Amino acid sequence: MNQPVAILLALLAVAIMGALFLGALGRRLAQGQTVYDHDLALRIVDGRVAGRAPPGRYRNLLPWRHQEIVAYDGRPTVLPLTGQEMLSADGAAVKLTMLATYRITSAEAAHQARLSRFPTAAYPDALYAALQVALREAVAALTLDEIIEKRAAIGTAVRDACAERLAAMGAALEAVELRDVMLSGELKQAYAQLLVARKQGQAALERARGETAALRSLANAARLAADNPALLPMRALQAVAESKGNTFVLGLPGAVLPVDPGGGAKASPPESVPPAQD
Numbered sequence: 001m002n003q004p005v006a007i008l009l010a011l012l013a014v015a016i017m018g019a020l021f022l023g024a025l026g027r028r029l030a031q032g033q034t035v036y037d038h039d040l041a042l043r044i045v046d047g048r049v050a051g052r053a054p055p056g057r058y059r060n061l062l063p064w065r066h067q068e069i070v071a072y073d074g075r076p077t078v079l080p081l082t083g084q085e086m087l088s089a090d091g092a093a094v095k096l097t098m099l100a101t102y103r104i105t106s107a108e109a110a111h112q113a114r115l116s117r118f119p120t121a122a123y124p125d126a127l128y129a130a131l132q133v134a135l136r137e138a139v140a141a142l143t144l145d146e147i148i149e150k151r152a153a154i155g156t157a158v159r160d161a162c163a164e165r166l167a168a169m170g171a172a173l174e175a176v177e178l179r180d181v182m183l184s185g186e187l188k189q190a191y192a193q194l195l196v197a198r199k200q201g202q203a204a205l206e207r208a209r210g211e212t213a214a215l216r217s218l219a220n221a222a223r224l225a226a227d228n229p230a231l232l233p234m235r236a237l238q239a240v241a242e243s244k245g246n247t248f249v250l251g252l253p254g255a256v257l258p259v260d261p262g263g264g265a266k267a268s269p270p271e272s273v274p275p276a277q278d
Contacts, residue, residue: 033058033069040107041071049111070111072104072123076174079127086136092144092187097180098155100131102171109170127171134162144187151178 034057035041041053045067058069081098088094104110114123138157139147147154155176166173225231 033071035069035071038073038075039071040074040104040110041069042107042111044068044070049108052107070107072107072110072170074104076101076103077124079124079131081128081131081135084132084135086139088139088142088144088147090143093184094139094144094147095180095182096135096139096178097182098131098135098158099175099177099179100127100158100173101175102127102166102173104170105167105172106170109168111170113169123169126169127166130162130165130169131158131176134158134165137161144183148181151181154178 035053035055037055039055041055043050043053043058046065053069053071058067079100079102081096081100084096084098086094086096110123113126135154135158138154138161142150142154155178159173159176163173
């Protein structure tokens, strides 16, 4: 092989290697990753944490080193726990729905927990499991009546119970709210009957109070009438004055006085009353 051919082959090989290198570099440039303002990101180089990654665009320009950006969303995230079937302290079966709002506060702790504690599970799944265990413990310590009456307290108890566990995972709970408490058909019917009986008892009590007040008023009126006999005729005259469309005949000593609501009162001489016949 002559020298020009060898030089040509060498140049061709260099060109091919350069094209491959430029192709790999172009692919790495196209595979860049963007870190946003709300992200908590870490820069991982050859499997080790090399530091935090501030917001920006990242590309790996060194083909012989493996570099990646692991970003965690730092915004508040709502995690629903729906259809949680549990037993209360008195053995009643309830189905609960809870909403938890969490936020990742430490990217280092979240990354370490994801690698060491649950390498095969997603981060929200691990939070879901921690909240589920805390909710089950809180419900198991309360009776059914307490669960219905203390719904807000259950959310606080769940948040306090798993606060330390979530802090080790790099997250913090901002709010935990128990939304729905669903009972079986038999329990719903029993609570409905209890509510009806309670309302009927309250209605009977109110009726008894009203009757007692009415009797007390009548007793006071009777006492006043007995102490002041002139009150009854005056009350009768007041009733006549307030009435309309009726004619009242009052028997007065020595005369009969017809009272016409539309006109004046005129006295008439007494009429003789025939004697009674046996």
